[in-house]
Amino acid sequence: MRRLPLFPLGVVLFPGMPLQLQVFEPRYLRLLEDLSGRDPEEREFGIVAIREGSEVGTRRVHSVHSIGCAARLASARSLGERFxxxxxxxxxxxxxxxxxxxxxxxxxxxxxxxxxxxxxxxQVAEHAREVRRALEAYATALNGEIPPLPEDPDELAYTVGALVPLSIPDQQELLAAPTTEDRLVVARDRLWREAGLIRATHSLPFRRNVGESSPN
Known part of the structure; x- marks a missing residue:
């Protein structure tokens, strides 16, 4: 068991994926200060998705999901009273x-x-092919194109979670899947579902871009 500073957010972070955050609360400014005193490879904290509550405002965090992802600090830029x-x-x-x-x-x-x-x-290899086909169907439903995808099956499954605007519970299911095989099956099924919804409703999903800012 390890000890890890926690940063609850209204998003799910996946291994290998970037995320940009605005930090302004005093407690998390203190976290940045504490991290700055560590070696670069040890500047990590844990991001857990909020189950009940809010990142900011009067409705504070009441509960979080039990599966999270460690985040390594890559860069920090000061904007006066926030970073x-x-x-x-x-x-x-x-x-x-x-x-x-x-x-x-x-x-x-x-x-x-x-x-x-x-x-x-x-099965991992077969499911990875199925995910790529499902991504093509999803892109066709959007009348768009998919970006270049990683060859590694682990990265492919996590990329789906970061690229496609799934709900927090769906993203958590991807993150919590015990194996790559399981995760690819979840990704495939969610992609086919989302493509079907787009075709049926003729509406586009809300999308949070990879790396988009999230407030603390």
Whole structure:
């Protein structure tokens, strides 16, 4: 079990994916200060998606999802009283609890890193092909094009989660899938569903771009 500073957000971060954040709350400014004193490879904190509550405003966070993703600080730029930071998702974890003894204004999670298991290799290859076909159908429904996709099946599944405007529960299902095989099946099924909805409703989904800013 490891200790990891926590940053609850209204988004799901995936391994290998970038995310841009605006940081202005005093507790998270303190987190940036604490991270700056570490070696670059150790400047990590945990992003967990909010289940109930809000990132900002009067309705605070009441509960979060139990599967999150570690984020490594890549850059930070000062804008007066706030910072714009860019992070990269690194490894998945299960949130087992909160360290009540931590003397920081931000929460510190007690987390267990989750292994990246592949599953049946022959099925992984087949499901990866199915995901690519489903992405083509999704792009056709949008009258658009898909960007170049990674060859690695793990990266492919996570890219779907970052590119396609799925709901938080759908994204969490992708993040929490125990194997690459399972994750590709989830990605395939959600893509076919989304393509069908677009064709049926003749409406475009709301899209949050990879790397789009999120407030804290």
């Amino acid at each position: 714009v930071i860019r992070v990269i998702g690194t490894w998945r974890f299960r949130l087992d609890g909160v360290d009540a003894a931590a003397e920081t204004p931000y929460a510190t999670g007690l987390v267990t890193p989750l292994p990246e298991k592949h599953g049946d290799e022959s």
